[in-house]
Amino acid sequence: MFKEYKTIKEVVGPLMLVEGVEGVKYNELVEIVQKDGGIRRGKVLEVERDRALVQLFENSQGLQIATSRAKFLGHSLELAVSEDMLGRVFDGMGNPRDGGAPIIAEKRMDINGEPINPAARDYPNEFIQTGVSAIDGLNTLVRGQKLPVFSMSGLPHAELAAQIARQARVLKSDEKFAVVFAAVGITYEEADYFIRDFQETGAITRTVLFTNLANDPAIERIATPRMALTAAEYLAYDLGMHVLVIITDITNYCEALREVSAARKEVPGRRGYPGYLYTDLASMYERAGRIRGKQGSITQIPILTMPEDDKTHPIPDLTGYITEGQIILSRELYKKGVTPPIDVLPSLSRLKDKGIGAGKTREDHADTMNQLFSAYARGKESKELAAILGEAALSDTDKLYAKFAEEFEKRYVSQGFTVNRSIEETLDLGWELLRILPRSELKRIKEQYIEKYLGKQ
Numbered sequence: 265m266f267k268e269y270k271t272i273k274e275v276v277g278p279l280m281l282v283e284g285v286e287g288v289k290y291n292e293l294v295e296i297v298q299k300d301g302g303i304r305r306g307k308v309l310e311v312e313r314d315r316a317l318v319q320l321f322e323n324s325q326g327l328q329i330a331t332s333r334a335k336f337l338g339h340s341l342e343l344a345v346s347e348d349m350l351g352r353v354f355d356g357m358g359n360p361r362d363g364g365a366p367i368i369a370e371k372r373m374d375i376n377g378e379p380i381n382p383a384a385r386d387y388p389n390e391f392i393q394t395g396v397s398a399i400d401g402l403n404t405l406v407r408g409q410k411l412p413v414f415s416m417s418g419l420p421h422a423e424l425a426a427q428i429a430r431q432a433r434v435l436k437s438d439e440k441f442a443v444v445f446a447a448v449g450i451t452y453e454e455a456d457y458f459i460r461d462f463q464e465t466g467a468i469t470r471t472v473l474f475t476n477l478a479n480d481p482a483i484e485r486i487a488t489p490r491m492a493l494t495a496a497e498y499l500a501y502d503l504g505m506h507v508l509v510i511i512t513d514i515t516n517y518c519e520a521l522r523e524v525s526a527a528r529k530e531v532p533g534r535r536g537y538p539g540y541l542y543t544d545l546a547s548m549y550e551r552a553g554r555i556r557g558k559q560g561s562i563t564q565i566p567i568l569t570m571p572e573d574d575k576t577h578p579i580p581d582l583t584g585y586i587t588e589g590q591i592i593l594s595r596e597l598y599k600k601g602v603t604p605p606i607d608v609l610p611s612l613s614r615l616k617d618k619g620i621g622a623g624k625t626r627e628d629h630a631d632t633m634n635q636l637f638s639a640y641a642r643g644k645e646s647k648e649l650a651a652i653l654g655e656a657a658l659s660d661t662d663k664l665y666a667k668f669a670e671e672f673e674k675r676y677v678s679q680g681f682t683v684n685r686s687i688e689e690t691l692d693l694g695w696e697l698l699r700i701l702p703r704s705e706l707k708r709i710k711e712q713y714i715e716k717y718l719g720k721q
Contacts (some may be wrong), residue, residue, distance in 0.1 A: 272296075272329040278316040278342045278483065280306065282334045288316045291340040291376065296320070307341060307483070309528060317523065321357065321483050340376060340685055341549045343491050343499040344369035349472045350561055351443060356476030356488035370502075375490040377497060377551050386554040391619040392508070392563060395431030395684035396424075398606035398677045399613075401694055402633055403591055406619035407434060407506060408554040410564040410587040412514075414580050416573045419593045422454055423681045424604045425512050426597065427569055430467040430507050431684045439559075440505040446474045446492035447613070449485050458529075466677040472499075478516075493551045493562075500560030507562050509552070514545075514568035518579050534578045544581045549585035550587045588614040592597025602678040609641060628717055631709040632694045636672070639701060639709055644668025668700045692717075 265340040271284040280296070285348055292308045296318075306326065310317040318334065341356045344367050353362040360366055388408035393401055405411050417419035429443045445462075447455055455475040462468040472495050476488040489511050496507040511517075518537060525538035533539035552564040566587070570580050573595065594607035646666040650658055658666065676693055679685060685693075695717050698706060706714055 266338065268297075268340055269334045269336075272332055272334055275320075275324045275327055275329055277525075277527055278320045278324060278481065279309070280320060280324070280329075280334075282316045282318060284314050285316045285336070286312075286314065289335050293337040293339060293341055294318050294474075295335040295500075296327065297333045297335055298328065299456065308336075309524075312521040317528070319483050319527075321481055321487075322364075323481065332408075337352065340374055340422070340488075340636075341487060342372040343375050343494045344372055345495060347499075347503060348369040349495055349499075351469050351471070353475065353582050353589045354491070355472045356448070356474060356484040356491065356542060357366075357482055358474070358491045362473060371498075372619045373494050373498060375487060377490070377494060377546075380550070380553055380555060384555050384557075386556045387563075387618070388554060388563075388615050389618045389624075389685070391435060392506075393431075393433055393435055393687055394428045395686075396604060396606075397679055397685050398426065398604065398608050398611075399428075399591060399689040400625075400685070400687050401676070401690040402608050402616075403589065403606075403611045403613040403614040403628075403634060404619050405432075405563065405565070405613065407563055407617040408552065409589075409613070411565070411589055411591060412548050412580075412583050413565060413567040413591045413593065413612055414575065414583075414586050415567060415569050415593045416595055417569055419595065419598055419601065420681070421512065421567050421569070421593060422450075422457065424593075425510050425565075426458055426461045427604070427681045428565060429462070429471060429508070429510055430465050434506050435687075440503070441470065442499050442505045442507050444492045444496040444499070444507055444509045446475075446476075446489050446509070446511045447513060448488050448513060449478050449480075449520065450475070451478055471634050482523045482721055484521040485517055486524065489517060489548055493548060496562050497551065499554065500562050501558050501568045502560075504559035506560060509564045510561060510567065511548075511564070512567035514566045514583065515571065515579055518545075530621050541578060542585070546586050549583070551583065556641045569619070589616075595680055597673065597677070602671065602673050603680055604677075607679055608677065626691055628695075628709070628713040629687075629691060631713055632691060632717075633697070635698060635708040636676075636694050639665060639668050639698070640672050643667075661705070664701055668697060671700060672697055 273281045294306045296304045304322050306318040306320040309319045356363045388406040390407040392405045436697045474492045498504045499506045522537050552562045554561040573575050589612040592607045592611045597605035622663050643665040646662040
């Protein structure tokens with residue numbers, strides 16, 4: 265039952281106070297009906313006795329509160345979902361942005377989702393191939409995992425996001441795979457880049473795209489990732505699909521959260537962000553996973569730009585606590601022309617051991633991964649030593665390690681944004697690079713694999 269009130273008392277920026285209300289709930293959807301029939305929407309942020317504080321989705325400019333009515337709809341923000349969403353572009357509130365017809369809903373779902381019972385979760389253990397060697401070979405993505413990308417201002421994280429969305433797939437080709445892409449607080453040019461890229465490569469047919477532009481209201485920015493995750497939950501748990509959710513940029517989402525928190529005059533936490541930032545981020549990230557007895561799954565790649573390139577900033581810091589690792593992009597590698605500029609040593613996928621090996625990728629994957637990490641770390645040390653003491657100070661073996669590090673960055677990490685490597689190609693390239701080193705240095709690989717793969721061309 266709708267409840268209407270003509271008791272709007274004041275509007276300050278995006279906030280509106282309605283008095284004399286009864287039975288109104290937190291997060292409930294509100295329509296503000298104006299005298300000329302125009303409707304603006306909002307949601308309940310706070311309820312105290314008979315007063316409700318409403319956050320408007322649109323600008324409050326020109327709103328005549330004396331002649332407007334507040335209609336409380338009795339439910340929170342919902343998304344109309346259907347299999348027809350695949351191949352479509354929506355705005356941050358779930359309305360079509362591609363000029364197509366509105367979705368005919370199979371059902372309507374609350375965008376806040378329902379918590380997954382921890383006892384019903386299944387452990388992630390299946391490999392997802394992204395086609396990017398630095399991820400597949402060394403920091404493997406596993407189905408049901410949440411693996412964020414930590415980027416820096418000016419680095420090509422948008423291109424990497426589009427590449428993963430285009431190329432990602434579960435190796436069992438008979439299983440249905442979809443991508444839900446949420447672009448939060450981006451410019452019109454960036455939104456246009458993603459849409460064109462997906463359309464030109466044909467990836468749009470298996471993608472649901474939500475775009476929230478930088479000039480859209482802050483409250484819409486907060487809703488956009490939840491819209492995407494709700495669409496993903498429908499595709500995964502109702503239709504049995506494997507869904508990869510990519511959200512870029514989480515930093516814009518957190519800035520919107522801070523803006524709304526400041527408007528509500530809440531006591532700020534670290535760097536002015538609300539004290540509940542951890543909880544809020546967890547409520548999104550924890551919507552990834554697999555559920556026992558259900559075929560589908562949700563895997564998440566949230567992308568965030570670290571303010572001032574600072575890993576200890578609250579956004580990357582809290583994200584690191586909640587998620588299972590991180591892929592870190594490097595400004596230094598980008599200056600060298602390495603694309604994508606993934607810094608493999610500080611990057612980490614905590615579940616990589618669960619998704620690799622015989623029957624999943626290949627038997628030699630774990631051993632070669634450890635050897636490549638070790639050799640690259642030593643090669644970087646050798647290069648630093650050469651920069652300080654000169655190349656003459658290096659032993660012959662150190663020179664080979666320095667050469668290995670150079671070739672590793674040039675050929676393994678740097679592959680461009682259009683090359684899609686299979687896991688076999690990635691593993692074979694790893695062996696090719698390990699041939700630079702003396703056989704006696706391959707101490708982390710079982711002898712049987714050295715015999716089988718080292719001579720393989």
